[in-house]
Amino acid sequence: MRIAIPLYPRFTALDAVGPYTVLAFAPGCTVTFVAPERGPVTDDQGTLTLLATASYAELPDPDVVLVPGGLGTFDALGDEALLEWIRQADTHSRWTTSVCSGSLLLGAAGLLQGAKATTHWALMGNLGAYGAEPVTERVVTNGKIVTAAGVSAGIDMALTLLAQAVDEETAQAVQLAIEYDPQPPFNAGSPKTAPEGLIERAINLLV
């Protein structure tokens, strides 16, 4: 199974590398970072640079498209080459997926009309503009469109995908291999459970 993760300026590193690691550890899966041209792309903190190893033209027909989010998503909404690659890749893909604000790019590519979808909690209000029905869940499956909530949710989505694409045992073996037995030190990862006053502080980290 060939998975393509498009990188664009100011993506969020964990959005891409969480699901990358899950999928790349699975037997028979190959994950490729793509961009307009091969070369370095820097994240939204300005301190992590990943190499894209294929151009859009070199990988037009992956089995899985996985679009990360990031502070650069809003600029990327106007990147017609990226949107066109997503649109074309979707015509071939078995799954077209996103993490965090990546779903807004699926929306801008016209893929979320009438679809249930999710995104980062702070951006749920933005999905409607693309004809999507916002759903506050960690991973939302709508036919071949699979969207994940903010940043770290890509790990859960990738395990879910792997179970469907290969089998549950393979997904579980990868989960055990990466020792994904999460024990967050705080119960602050969702606006539903976060201590009062934290939402504004978190939003300040995202602008």
Place this chain on the structure above:
Amino acid sequence: MRIAIPLYPRFTALDAVGPYTVLAFAPGCTVTFVAPERGPVTDDQGTLTLLATASYAELPDPDVVLVPGGLGTFDALGDEALLEWIRQADTHSRWTTSVCSGSLLLGAAGLLQGAKATTHWALMGNLGAYGAEPVTERVVTNGKIVTAAGVSAGIDMALTLLAQAVDEETAQAVQLAIEYDPQPPFNAGSPKTAPEGLIERAINLLV
């Protein structure tokens, strides 16, 4: 706070990028990937390349050292330049930390004598050779030495560190910003809960 993550050939991507993302989102923290020289370093799946943006010589005295694990750790145990950088950086650091098999590198650098430490579940038996006392916990703090369990445990460790280094509210705000409210689709992330027969399958993914 200046955090340095040394990269070596065949590191595991999520070991480095999980804690990177947590720490890089925190105000006042700067995370730098270091290597013998600036330039690309490729992960243990051969499909992800990160750029090191500082040489060892350019960042000898970070506040936090964070050593990732990976399938390349065993080769790196003989990399005297890496071990010497870790040893020297530790003489300045406020915390010296590791994820997954990265703790074996702390051990090889001589930093785990008499220390409680952890590592990937499949490698717990390797810690004793370095004079460490193996502890089966997600994050183990022994004075300034903080070690995390396999791969994904680096996210939990980074949040724990951030709470100590800055304050709990900052750690919680980052947790909310990255929506770290994990919902693994299976209860297979630890050898304690994994379905029977899965351990061998997981180990096969790690060699």
